[in-house]
Amino acid sequence: MSHLSDFARAMLGKIPASPTNPRSVDHQPGFKIEDLFSDDPAAGTIEVGGLDEKLRQAYFWVTNTAIISPFYDIEYHEEAPRTFQFGDSKFELTLPTGQSYSSFVLIPLLNLAVRGRCLIVGGPGRGKTATAVLMGLLAGYSQLEVKRAIQHGQPQMTIADLLGNPLPSDMMKAENIGDIRISWRKWLSMRVKIIDEYNRIPTRTQSALLTVLADNYAEILDQVYECPEAAWYLTANDDGGGGTYQVIEALRDRIDVVIRAFHFNTRFIADLQQRIELSFRPEEVIPREIIFSEEELTRMNRAIRNVPIDTSVRRALEFFCRHFEYFEPSSPRLEYMTKDTAKLSGRDFGLLLKEITGKDLIKDLGAQTHNGLSVRKLMTIIMFSKALAFFRGSSFVGMEDMRQMIPFVLHDTLVPHLEAPFFDQPGHDSYRIDRISWLRKLFDLSNAEYYRLNLQNDDPVGVFEEEFRAGLDGLSLKEVEKRLNAIERYLGTLAKTGKMFGHLADDILTLKYLHQRYTNYRRWLKWNS
Numbered sequence: 001m002s003h004l005s006d007f008a009r010a011m012l013g014k015i016p017a018s019p020t021n022p023r024s025v026d027h028q029p030g031f032k033i034e035d036l037f038s039d040d041p042a043a044g045t046i047e048v049g050g051l052d053e054k055l056r057q058a059y060f061w062v063t064n065t066a067i068i069s070p071f072y073d074i075e076y077h078e079e080a081p082r083t084f085q086f087g088d089s090k091f092e093l094t095l096p097t098g099q100s101y102s103s104f105v106l107i108p109l110l111n112l113a114v115r116g117r118c119l120i121v122g123g124p125g126r127g128k129t130a131t132a133v134l135m136g137l138l139a140g141y142s143q144l145e146v147k148r149a150i151q152h153g154q155p156q157m158t159i160a161d162l163l164g165n166p167l168p169s170d171m172m173k174a175e176n177i178g179d180i181r182i183s184w185r186k187w188l189s190m191r192v193k194i195i196d197e198y199n200r201i202p203t204r205t206q207s208a209l210l211t212v213l214a215d216n217y218a219e220i221l222d223q224v225y226e227c228p229e230a231a232w233y234l235t236a237n238d239d240g241g242g243g244t245y246q247v248i249e250a251l252r253d254r255i256d257v258v259i260r261a262f263h264f265n266t267r268f269i270a271d272l273q274q275r276i277e278l279s280f281r282p283e284e285v286i287p288r289e290i291i292f293s294e295e296e297l298t299r300m301n302r303a304i305r306n307v308p309i310d311t312s313v314r315r316a317l318e319f320f321c322r323h324f325e326y327f328e329p330s331s332p333r334l335e336y337m338t339k340d341t342a343k344l345s346g347r348d349f350g351l352l353l354k355e356i357t358g359k360d361l362i363k364d365l366g367a368q369t370h371n372g373l374s375v376r377k378l379m380t381i382i383m384f385s386k387a388l389a390f391f392r393g394s395s396f397v398g399m400e401d402m403r404q405m406i407p408f409v410l411h412d413t414l415v416p417h418l419e420a421p422f423f424d425q426p427g428h429d430s431y432r433i434d435r436i437s438w439l440r441k442l443f444d445l446s447n448a449e450y451y452r453l454n455l456q457n458d459d460p461v462g463v464f465e466e467e468f469r470a471g472l473d474g475l476s477l478k479e480v481e482k483r484l485n486a487i488e489r490y491l492g493t494l495a496k497t498g499k500m501f502g503h504l505a506d507d508i509l510t511l512k513y514l515h516q517r518y519t520n521y522r523r524w525l526k527w528n529s
Contacts, residue, residue: 013287067131068268071102075094111257116231140294145190149190149193155202206245209251257411303390310396324502349417359499365446374413384408
């Protein structure tokens with residue numbers, strides 16, 4: 001038990017004064033499709049100064065009191081910042097002019113809000129497990145409940161160790177498997193799940209863990225335990241996913257965000273000294289005001305989903321994601337010209353890439369990666385960008401929200417092709433090592449190309465899409481013919497551009513889709529007349 005004085009306990013348990021972000025923009029409730037099907041009068045609205053303020057208070061209490069993390073790697077600017085250059089490499093230091101945050105604290109907190117799956121990597125003793133434990137306490141669990149529920153990865157861990165055991169009495173009496181009851185592990189029922197050193201778990205047990213993490217149920221001897229939606233925290237000492245056992249690809253693919261534990265800044269040893277002298281344990285003084293109930297977490301999750309994304313931001317995201325899957329050497333058909341086709345073939349990616357001649361592989365952002373993006377990752381980018389905007393008190397997702405979240409979502413997903421010419425450019429070698437900075441640079445390069453092409457103002461394929469989404473009912477045969485001809489003319493224009501890039505491939509396939517839908521509708525109109 002802590003021996004803190006009443007004064008020290010009061011000081012350490014003090015929450016930041018509200019408002020924590022005086023520049024917060026009032027949320028504007030907006031109509032959502034789900035409102036039509038909801039009996040909840042609060043559906044489709046977001047509280048002003050409510051759960052988002054509580055979430056910020058939790059963040060600042062953790063950073064100011066519990067976790068010593070004096071870093072601001074998630075930067076925002078309200079005006080032009082001051083910058084300085086240091087060292088032989090002339091690396092740049094930027095002083096944020098807006099409220100900025102430490103990813104090591106903020107992203108686990110957002111993960112709690114969206115019920116995501118967060119992997120925390122870093123060397124021993126850097127606070128990975130302590131941060132995960134704090135998230136469990138903020139969700140309303142006691143210290144004892146959280147610590148008992150932590151699953152510690154180790155090479156001898158069996159499926160029974162992870163999930164539970166059949167009751168011995170039932171094993172003796174049962175006439176069939178369905179009669180055997182299972183003594184399930186209590187952690188399966190919790191809304192915060194912590195797996196410490198998950199890369200030390202044997203492969204077979206990892207498969208059982210995958211079922212719980214991905215599908216929210218556990219299974220033993222044909223008995224199924226349905227788990228609640230939960231925020232997951234997994235830790236690993238190795239950034240590359242190694243360990244006692246290699247993590248299976250399907251399990252790694254289910255991770256939503258990856259963050260790295262920062263080193264300890266020795267200028268803050270005085271804080272460590274204070275903890276020793278006060279016998280201070282952060283988990284013992286968490287203010288009640290920043291602990292979330294199950295109902296609050298559910299309400300906050302719904303509010304986050306309702307944060308809108310402006311069309312201009314979504315279009316820039318679409319453009320970014322279109323660069324990576326297209327891979328011309330993999331097939332003579334556009335639909336199969338993908339890196340996934342190349343991967344399934346077993347051919348060496350580097351050798352296939354050399355078959356591309358005459359194209360500027362520095363300009364082609366897709367040349368920097370071995371793979372494209374899954375639907376799951378696109379949804380994760382959207383969800384965490386909404387969460388960041390909600391946390392900041394913004395009424396919509398801005399471009400900077402998406403820019404800040406993409407590197408943490410794609411950290412273990414978008415695999416760099418380290419032999420790409422981009423990495424050989426002067427000053428780019430460090431991008432081979434630091435994935436966070438590389439992914440942010442990749443998004444910046446994509447945005448630069450998006451604006452260079454003036455797609456924010458002139459997007460012909462977007463116009464075709466909008467016309468189609470307005471509906472086919474009532475269109476005359478003449479109008480359908482007109483649209484078909486327009487699509488064919490624009491395809492002819494694209495055919496004259498020469499070299500192909502990923503963003504063009506998706507545009508062409510979209511036009512083919514629209515052409516087919518109109519063709520089918522034309523056939524129906526002719527038959528109906």
